[in-house]
Amino acid sequence: MAEKIDIALAGNPNCGKTTLFNELTGSNGYVGNWPGVTVEKKEAVWKKDDSVLFTDLPGIYSLSPYSPEEVVSRDFIISGRPSAIIDLVDVTNIERNLYLTTQVLETGRPVVVGLNMCDLLAQRGEKIDAKRLSKILGVPVVEVSALRSKNLDELVKTAVDSGRANKVAQGVKCFSPEVEKALGTIANTIADSCAPDLLRWYSIKAFERDSAAIEPLHLSKQQLEDMEKVIEPIERDRDDDSESIITSERYEWIATVMGACVVKAPGKLTVSEKIDRVVTNRVLGLPIFIVIMIGVYWVALVAVGTPATNWVNDNLFSDGFFVNGDGQAAYEEADEAWQDAHYTDQISGFIAAAEEAGVNTDGVQDAIGADPQTADDEATIAAFEEDAEKAGVVATNVPITNSDGNFVDTEGNVITKLDADGNPVPAAGQEVDVLPTVTAADFKTAVDTPEPDQHDYDGFVDSIPNAVTGWLTEADASDVVISLVVDGIIGGVGSVLGFIPQIFVLFVMLCFLEDCGYMSRVAFVMDRVFRRFGLSGKSFIPMIVSSGCGVPGVLATKTIENERDRRMTAMLTTMIPCSAKLPIIALVMGVLAGGSNMWWVAPMFYLMGIAAIIISAVMLKKTKRFAGEPVPFVMELPDYHMPAIKSWALHVWERVAAYIKKAGTIIFAAAVGIWALSNFGLAGWEGGDGSFGFLQAMDGAPDTYMDYSILAGIGGALSFIFMPLGFGNWQATASTISALIAKENLVSTFGVLYGLGDATENSVSMWQGFASMFTVAGTLHVGAMCAFVAFNMLCAPCFAAMGTIRRQMDDPKWFWFAIGYECGFGWVIGLLINQFYELFVFGNFGFWTVVAFVLLALMIWQLFRPMPKWDEKDEHILDNLAEEPVA
Amino acid sequence: MASLKDVRVGEACTVSKLGGTGAIKRRIMDMGITKGTHIYVRKVAPLGDPIEVTVRGYELSLRKDEASCVEVTDVAKAEKGVA
Numbered sequence: 001m002a003e004k005i006d007i008a009l010a011g012n013p014n015c016g017k018t019t020l021f022n023e024l025t026g027s028n029g030y031v032g033n034w035p036g037v038t039v040e041k042k043e044a045v046w047k048k049d050d051s052v053l054f055t056d057l058p059g060i061y062s063l064s065p066y067s068p069e070e071v072v073s074r075d076f077i078i079s080g081r082p083s084a085i086i087d088l089v090d091v092t093n094i095e096r097n098l099y100l101t102t103q104v105l106e107t108g109r110p111v112v113v114g115l116n117m118c119d120l121l122a123q124r125g126e127k128i129d130a131k132r133l134s135k136i137l138g139v140p141v142v143e144v145s146a147l148r149s150k151n152l153d154e155l156v157k158t159a160v161d162s163g164r165a166n167k168v169a170q171g172v173k174c175f176s177p178e179v180e181k182a183l184g185t186i187a188n189t190i191a192d193s194c195a196p197d198l199l200r201w202y203s204i205k206a207f208e209r210d211s212a213a214i215e216p217l218h219l220s221k222q223q224l225e226d227m228e229k230v231i232e233p234i235e236r237d238r239d240d241d242s243e244s245i246i247t248s249e250r251y252e253w254i255a256t257v258m259g260a261c262v263v264k265a266p267g268k269l270t271v272s273e274k275i276d277r278v279v280t281n282r283v284l285g286l287p288i289f290i291v292i293m294i295g296v297y298w299v300a301l302v303a304v305g306t307p308a309t310n311w312v313n314d315n316l317f318s319d320g321f322f323v324n325g326d327g328q329a330a331y332e333e334a335d336e337a338w339q340d341a342h343y344t345d346q347i348s349g350f351i352a353a354a355e356e357a358g359v360n361t362d363g364v365q366d367a368i369g370a371d372p373q374t375a376d377d378e379a380t381i382a383a384f385e386e387d388a389e390k391a392g393v394v395a396t397n398v399p400i401t402n403s404d405g406n407f408v409d410t411e412g413n414v415i416t417k418l419d420a421d422g423n424p425v426p427a428a429g430q431e432v433d434v435l436p437t438v439t440a441a442d443f444k445t446a447v448d449t450p451e452p453d454q455h456d457y458d459g460f461v462d463s464i465p466n467a468v469t470g471w472l473t474e475a476d477a478s479d480v481v482i483s484l485v486v487d488g489i490i491g492g493v494g495s496v497l498g499f500i501p502q503i504f505v506l507f508v509m510l511c512f513l514e515d516c517g518y519m520s521r522v523a524f525v526m527d528r529v530f531r532r533f534g535l536s537g538k539s540f541i542p543m544i545v546s547s548g549c550g551v552p553g554v555l556a557t558k559t560i561e562n563e564r565d566r567r568m569t570a571m572l573t574t575m576i577p578c579s580a581k582l583p584i585i586a587l588v589m590g591v592l593a594g595g596s597n598m599w600w601v602a603p604m605f606y607l608m609g610i611a612a613i614i615i616s617a618v619m620l621k622k623t624k625r626f627a628g629e630p631v632p633f634v635m636e637l638p639d640y641h642m643p644a645i646k647s648w649a650l651h652v653w654e655r656v657a658a659y660i661k662k663a664g665t666i667i668f669a670a671a672v673g674i675w676a677l678s679n680f681g682l683a684g685w686e687g688g689d690g691s692f693g694f695l696q697a698m699d700g701a702p703d704t705y706m707d708y709s710i711l712a713g714i715g716g717a718l719s720f721i722f723m724p725l726g727f728g729n730w731q732a733t734a735s736t737i738s739a740l741i742a743k744e745n746l747v748s749t750f751g752v753l754y755g756l757g758d759a760t761e762n763s764v765s766m767w768q769g770f771a772s773m774f775t776v777a778g779t780l781h782v783g784a785m786c787a788f789v790a791f792n793m794l795c796a797p798c799f800a801a802m803g804t805i806r807r808q809m810d811d812p813k814w815f816w817f818a819i820g821y822e823c824g825f826g827w828v829i830g831l832l833i834n835q836f837y838e839l840f841v842f843g844n845f846g847f848w849t850v851v852a853f854v855l856l857a858l859m860i861w862q863l864f865r866p867m868p869k870w871d872e873k874d875e876h877i878l879d880n881l882a883e884e885p886v887a
Numbered sequence: 888m889a890s891l892k893d894v895r896v897g898e899a900c901t902v903s904k905l906g907g908t909g910a911i912k913r914r915i916m917d918m919g920i921t922k923g924t925h926i927y928v929r930k931v932a933p934l935g936d937p938i939e940v941t942v943r944g945y946e947l948s949l950r951k952d953e954a955s956c957v958e959v960t961d962v963a964k965a966e967k968g969v970a
Contacts, residue, residue: 067910483904
């Protein structure tokens with residue numbers, strides 16, 4: 001096998017570098033981040049020879065010390081010393097592309113220049129003299145087309161040969177005689193301190209006074225002073241700083257190269273310019289932008305993405321599904337008929353009537369519900385039927401319930417009030433819908449008519465959890481194993497996999513917008529709005545997406561080019577209520593408004609999310625973490641073009657695969673962890689032996705076994721944190737913790753903790769249970785309830801989203817900062833709501849009221865104080881080399 | 888002295904001097920706006936900021952704040968697209 005060789009791919013953004021990388025490697029490599037920054041790092045071997053390893057550097061315009069992309073690129077070249085560098089140049093934009101080339105040539109590595117998109121240039125009627133360019137640059141120049149896979153082998157082979165022969169690029173003498181003379185003097189001064197390969201690089205960096213670049217040389221004070229003596233006179237002479245002199249002279253030199261090698265055609269309006277005149281038009285720009293955003297939202301979250309994700313969740317991971325349309329229709333018909341007969345209402349109504357008539361009803365309801373029924377159960381039912389018949393029991397006016405378990409009136413509307421015994425209390429003008437009579441014969445029919453079972457119909461495919469439960473039961477697995485596999489592992493994996501269809505659909509669209517060039521126009525159009533809050537124009541897209549799901553929302557921050565904005569957006573975007581938080585909103589609406597149409601409640605939560613993001617962004621912008629030099633918004637608006645299907649597909653796959661790999665592991669671990677916490681504990685119930693174990697399987701475990709779990713213990717231990725927010729009971733805390741798996745779990749956990757069984761957010765019994773948690777001395781404490789909801793909306797998102805934030809930040813410190821901030825902010829908002837409600841409605845004033853006022857004052861101060869001035873000294877470029885001994 | 892910020896849409900100009908410091912100045916220059924460069928102001932964003940210019944044959948967007956660091960001369964009406 002040939003000796004290993006590593007080749008770095010360098011080039012401007014939009015020069016076709018990603019397409020080249022994908023063509024060369026087939027995208028089977030490693031995708032991660034450069035250490036410590038959110039900049040993506042990709043590595044893969046050549047598909048024709050796996051001894052050639054490619055590293056795709058981020059797309060950059062220069063090797064300046066300012067942006068993280070540029071810093072990782074230059075560090076990789078200078079310290080990593082790849083065997084060779086392929087510098088890809090977009091010839092349709094050759095002036096600016098060659099600017100980076102002049103810098104890459106100075107890094108003392110073998111370099112091969114690839115001229116990309118020559119076909120487009122030919123279409124414009126322009127021509128480039130590659131041979132002549134090669135002579136001027138002093139390195140091989142190969143004309144390629146990354147898109148059409150033309151000449152790519154030759155490009156790589158040339159690079160491999162140059163690398164093997166170590167034909168180091170010498171750099172071009174692109175500066176004026178005075179500057180070249182100064183560089184010569186500097187080279188003499190530092191010649192002993194650095195490798196000969198890098199002498200030119202370090203001489204120029206020293207001339208620019210780039211402190212970070214020359215730091216590894218550990219130059220003496222004497223050397224620095226000597227260099228300063230040659231730089232300063234040139235600066236005085238030109239009335240400009242040394243860094244600008246270098247930049248200007250590079251471009252001046254490139255202009256002469258252009259004259260020698262490129263034949264230009266007269267400019268005319270290209271198709272791209274015509275498109276751009278419409279889509280970023282002063283009048284039409286915003287409407288077009290809004291239409292495109294609505295389109296993305298609609299497709300990703302309404303039309304395709306969410307239904308696909310729901311399909312996966314409901315069918316694969318919950319109920320199972322039909323592959324046979326007839327079977328499905330037959331089942332649905334039978335199920336509807338069964339529902340319409342109200343058998344369950346008949347049964348419970350008849351039993352209640354029998355009890356009133358003095359018939360023994362002990363254990364009857366349980367016997368009917370038992371699955372499978374034992375001989376004892378059957379005997380209990382038979383005995384009851386006989387007794388009831390003897391006593392001549394006939395139930396009258398049995399109230400009807402709907403599928404949420406709610407009583408309904410004759411119009412089919414839900415009755416939203418229940419008395420203490422759970423009986424319906426109709427509002428004025430409502431009449432409870434009832435079954436007039438239920439006889440013993442009716443009861444018998446009801447008991448003997450089972451609910452239609454999907455398994456009995458053709459073409460039914462069981463859901464994964466049900467199927468696995470079946471296999472494990474057959475294999476005689478213990479309850480712990482079944483629960484771990486089904487609830488813990490499949491539940492955890494399911495929460496990861498369920499998002500994939502949605503993420504996939506979203507990225508199909510986002511990658512298109514990005515690859516075709518519209519994404520940078522989004523920033524152009526929206527910049528003015530978002531800059532006020534310290535965010536980027538591109539922050540808008542993640543926020544829109546997050547209203548459906550935070551996971552793709554956080555992933556969508558990838559398109560934001562500035563690192564600080566990227567981090568800020570990833571932190572804040574999950575504060576927008578996602579679709580999993582809707583059941584919580586529905587629950588609150590039910591409690592406050594009894595399900596009547598209070599349409600403004602739901603939009604309030606979205607407004608709260610938007611307000612939270614704006615307030616947080618303004619506050620955070622003024623903290624040291626997000627402070628620093630102002631970030632330039634000098635951005636290229638690339639030409640529009642139709643992305644190639646292949647690179648578009650690879651782009652999408654890359655993003656989805658990255659999510660599965662990185663986010664998957666953390667979500668999985670966390671889901672299993674929470675499963676263990678809520679299923680293990682001490683058997684402390686009446687008759688329990690107090691031993692530790694798997695609760696469900698223990699003797700006499702009640703339905704509300706979760707009360708005795710470790711989770712309940714933790715909830716109790718942590719509940720003091722939420723005392724000032726008004727919901728310091730362990731149930732609220734435990735629900736909050738279990739909501740971390742998925743926010744909709746908040747509602748189902750309530751159901752379990754209060755023994756409400758299958759009640760949903762639309763069930764009146766659930767509303768009452770929820771309200772009772774916040775009822776103090778008979779009055780519903782709206783403040784505490786709102787505080788609870790606000791906290792759950794704003795605090796750390798579900799594990800899936802946290803895993804994604806973790807992956808996006810790729811830095812534990814930033815990850816914990818993000819999660820900590822979200823929880824802290826949610827807590828403060830909850831505190832403010834609860835304390836001010838208590839103060840203004842109940843007139844309570846105490847220690848926490850004071851804390852609330854102090855926190856509110858601090859927030860207002862942070863919001864409105866002027867931008868603090870941090871150390872403005874430029875750390876990258878020194879004013880005077882000699883002034884400060886480097887290192 | 889006029890700055891790039893004051894140049895109206897449809898006008899072209901020549902860069903005479905670059906102000907500003909640090910990252911912003913370097914970035915502006917890295918993108919090809921150096922002394923003597925010819926710039927054509929193509930359009931303004933719908934909300935009035937940033938602006939889009941043609942420089943060295945490609946489209947560049949920059950905020951008005953940043954454009955104010957670029958001093959220009961020879962401001963004149965220019966043909967569309969030619970820079």
